[in-house]
Amino acid sequence: MLIKMKNATREDKLEVRKRLPGEELEIIPFGQHEIIIAKLDRKRDEYSRDLQEQLSSAPAVEEVITISEPYQLTSRKLKPEGSVVDVDGVKVGDETPAVMAGPCSVENREQLLQTAEAVKKAGAEILRGGAFKPRTSPYSFQGLGEKGLELLQLARKKTGLKIVTELMDVEHRDLVAEYTDIIQIGSRNMKNYSLLKSIGKIDKPVMLKRGMASPVKDWLLAAEYVMSQGNHRVMLCERGIKTFGEDTRYTMDLSSIPLVKEKSHLPVIADPSHGTGRWELVIPMARAAVACGADGLLVEVHPEPKKALSDGPQSLKPEKFARMMKEIRQLNELDKMDDILREAASF
Amino acid sequence: MLIKMKNATREDKLEVRKRLPGEELEIIPFGQHEIIIAKLDRKRDEYSRDLQEQLSSAPAVEEVITISEPYQLTSRKLKPEGSVVDVDGVKVGDETPAVMAGPCSVENREQLLQTAEAVKKAGAEILRGGAFKPRTSPYSFQGLGEKGLELLQLARKKTGLKIVTELMDVEHRDLVAEYTDIIQIGSRNMKNYSLLKSIGKIDKPVMLKRGMASPVKDWLLAAEYVMSQGNHRVMLCERGIKTFGEDTRYTMDLSSIPLVKEKSHLPVIADPSHGTGRWELVIPMARAAVACGADGLLVEVHPEPKKALSDGPQSLKPEKFARMMKEIRQLNELDKMDDILREAASF
């Protein structure tokens, strides 16, 4: 059960506490509101109607919401109209898909600036690039680290693009937060609860990738870890799941997009590059993602994919990316896109 | 290796045979052509250039195609422009998605006719309905059998819709072929090789559903089982695969659609009803499928889903189906749809 308060004084909150004796409560900032939430798992039917009415009528209480799912702050019931995450002026979650594009890894100044110019020109609003890379082998290229962050900053200055880059550990949080507009949490870290709690404590947009073997519920609970620390500026990213499939490294699970929009108010974007692992499948999957309601895309682009230090086979060349952007714009113009989003909200 | 011949006389074929001594060959009708193919697995590099040239220059030989994949007649190399399956005038595989809709099971006359009228009105060209149902439990409703086929025939007469229905066993082949325009082979029978060979022997369009745990290669080889018996009028249908997922019974694998179109000339449609198991996800997945190049859709529609004898939760009400059709038409009008198909063909 969540109690949504606005402009609540200290006395107002104590009043609510009084009406829930014995409960372990927590107060979480949520935009212009504050949410009081019980810390332990509570099933909805434990709260009688009487109690709910009592709480509804308390001062400064805007709404009492009973939610039977384990994820509370992430639940669409809290915000039926959906959330829009504002990334320094660029909106993710409004009616236009936001596109984040760039190389898998920041390799060198020329590669990054060249790619940044190209994606900017094609209409992307956010530049992606890894400075700290999660590699399966300790002997593989691990990324340029802080040098990579500096290059991203330079590209930002030159192009006006916002930046999204991955944070791998708590230790580097403040450094990365200094340079980036969006902190990306990778698939392999979706269950790194310490890391999630850590970025929940700062005010910086977060993009949380789905674990490659995580059901939607676990994914939303991972977002809950972030939001329950006070940071509600969370976006989700579907990037393919592990299946028996031999044709692609992962399988793009597009049905999770309308499913998540039905259950949660958070924006959800799609990564067709990791999700397919093959450049020939990226544009079809990008179109499909936008057609079923994705709020944006995360796409790998490289001027010379054959020379990429990582993920070359799934990177698009700049001209193909430009074509993808044109097609996405067309798809988005279809009237019925809004209907889908509104429909999902009303389920 | 395939040798494509046209208007070949008996002597022409003997000539080819002479140039491939010791090989086990087979002659397969393929539309206006005949294909000579080696019966055992042969790897491409075993055929020298000299031999290929020798064969190319033989009389009535139109083309010699070396294919390294195990599937030959299914391979796009045989027909780069793609195939269109003609279902008594309705085309599957041309530039307009063909929609097949109707109830999961044929339950009774009223239910079927009511649904047929509704889907016809909304623009579907083909009616689906199961007379023989594959049920996990021997105690579940197994379908109306021949009575169901008669009802489908009646609906066809009244609406002009073509019919697609599932064939479960060899024993019923001729009966079902008499009543239906398309023979559907279900997911659980994708590896029923006897059944595949049996329908390969008649001249009737076939729709082959992907096995729920089958890689694309096995799926194409299943189509190869049908085509190698002489029936080249084959369509494929993606209907979701088995994954760890808890949210939906199967996971819609949309990336298999552009992947199959890259590897094979056969038309491929999508079944978002079984693929998601939830009616709220059907329209988003239908849009996504068309956006990434599907040649058609197979959708479950029921006038009163709550009363359906099978698959109620995934069936669309007629009004929702009508809305889906409208949105699909819009999506299809986008120019770039043709580009995608041509692009896939040229990979």
Add this chain to the structure above:
Amino acid sequence: MLIKMKNATREDKLEVRKRLPGEELEIIPFGQHEIIIAKLDRKRDEYSRDLQEQLSSAPAVEEVITISEPYQLTSRKLKPEGSVVDVDGVKVGDETPAVMAGPCSVENREQLLQTAEAVKKAGAEILRGGAFKPRTSPYSFQGLGEKGLELLQLARKKTGLKIVTELMDVEHRDLVAEYTDIIQIGSRNMKNYSLLKSIGKIDKPVMLKRGMASPVKDWLLAAEYVMSQGNHRVMLCERGIKTFGEDTRYTMDLSSIPLVKEKSHLPVIADPSHGTGRWELVIPMARAAVACGADGLLVEVHPEPKKALSDGPQSLKPEKFARMMKEIRQLNELDKMDDILREAASF
């Protein structure tokens, strides 16, 4: 709900029918008993205590068993002490694991007789060998067919080994039944309901392999398809399931063995050859299977695995098979093996 009757006259059965008006009943032979079972899915709580008592007291009724699972005849509640399938004198399901061994395919007379002698010498009781092979590609070796069955018959005559071989289609049922002691239904045919019903109609031991993507419930329901036609001489075989794994083609799911023994009275054996796809893993998995309660093993053996026409990499050489048999015998001598089986029965 099942009503177990013994030595029931026609009037006795009519009496039961009278006490269940409006129900669709079916009478199924089950060894020395007859089971009356409702044909449609019935949930247990629909049968009141009064009704159960009424039925229990009817003449010739030995027991009334309410079963909430969808599988009834397969349920252990019907036969808590477990079943033993008698294969012409060889018992499967008693306290000694039954071993079935031989080549994947029957290739020629020498290969088969040589292997038969070797496995016989090492202590196997049943010879396996495929005459009709399920091949993913229509161009692969499909087996020797009837010639293969004759060779199996010859090996039987010379060694005294019983025979198990796969039946692929209804058409060949009587032919195969003539030559074999056990009819094997392969993984790809676990959901071939026509085939299951067909072998349910004859009196011949059946070994039903688990579908590679089938949950245990579906597997038991497939056995139910066979048994509900009257053939209760059914054994199950775990042979690996499809997972994301890259190291082995399938993943041996040994936990399904104690799980099945908890839910069903049928004997269950393990196939570590297909289950691992690698000869080095066969003996460890064979040991593990016996250690957790398997009633037997199905193992591929070939005198020269490198020359095998199918599944060479997973075949054991005769000397390795002999060593496996020694280790299995040792494991089986441990007292506690009986405890496990009895324990599982009492859950």
Add this chain to the structure above:
Amino acid sequence: MLIKMKNATREDKLEVRKRLPGEELEIIPFGQHEIIIAKLDRKRDEYSRDLQEQLSSAPAVEEVITISEPYQLTSRKLKPEGSVVDVDGVKVGDETPAVMAGPCSVENREQLLQTAEAVKKAGAEILRGGAFKPRTSPYSFQGLGEKGLELLQLARKKTGLKIVTELMDVEHRDLVAEYTDIIQIGSRNMKNYSLLKSIGKIDKPVMLKRGMASPVKDWLLAAEYVMSQGNHRVMLCERGIKTFGEDTRYTMDLSSIPLVKEKSHLPVIADPSHGTGRWELVIPMARAAVACGADGLLVEVHPEPKKALSDGPQSLKPEKFARMMKEIRQLNELDKMDDILREAASF
């Protein structure tokens, strides 16, 4: 390629470096040896025989080992006889399986001491218990933290059992290392590369659980992350993988045990509690694991499973645990156990 050195002086190491100009090398302590290893992915065939001989003959070089797999220090080729990890006197990886048992979470003093006494009495050598719990929901019980570590320490004092407990983040490393004998890295953190590198820097036995969707290669590379920092006291733990299965939360992948022992010298144990999620399946899987070569077991035991704060359904009661220990001892006495281990080493 690895160069194994013993008693090497600074000049000896410079000499090796001279013979590998332009390579990025790293020197890693490994017990009584030092291993020089190239930091970037190198494929074996890049090192000519001449170079290998040159290096073999350099002073203090004991052996030059070319390894084609990406994992080097983990590879069995480095230590064909296998490794034994010494946990303050308790050996893991020798011929007797080491058993680690205890509650999922440390809940309170009485629960922990009661369980510790019970498992000690039954023959376990190591006590498990979680002080920091990885919970899918931020609202679930997260563990007693340092208080839990103190209780574990107390149990150790009273019973003499060694301790294994999970470390969730880098921040708590030194605290946990102070209290525990073995640091456990959970399945969800197998790809937390920062955490792996961090524990690689201290001299403390590590138990690395397999990621629930990780192929064996990724698991060994995770171990490589730890070992390449200098800590070679690593054990592996198979705990079930994610599959389509509905019967158990995870599927125990026992074939990974002989597979890992074939590829790596590290000890590998099995966790049948998480691997099955059901207490009735724990003993059968424990027996199976030991039968196929596991070096030990990790088992959840709770005096009153119904009251457990986490994982109750999979916990064994003390009396069942005692019975499991008896059966494991019997299994282990079989002579052939040594053969299996030696055989795996010689593949």
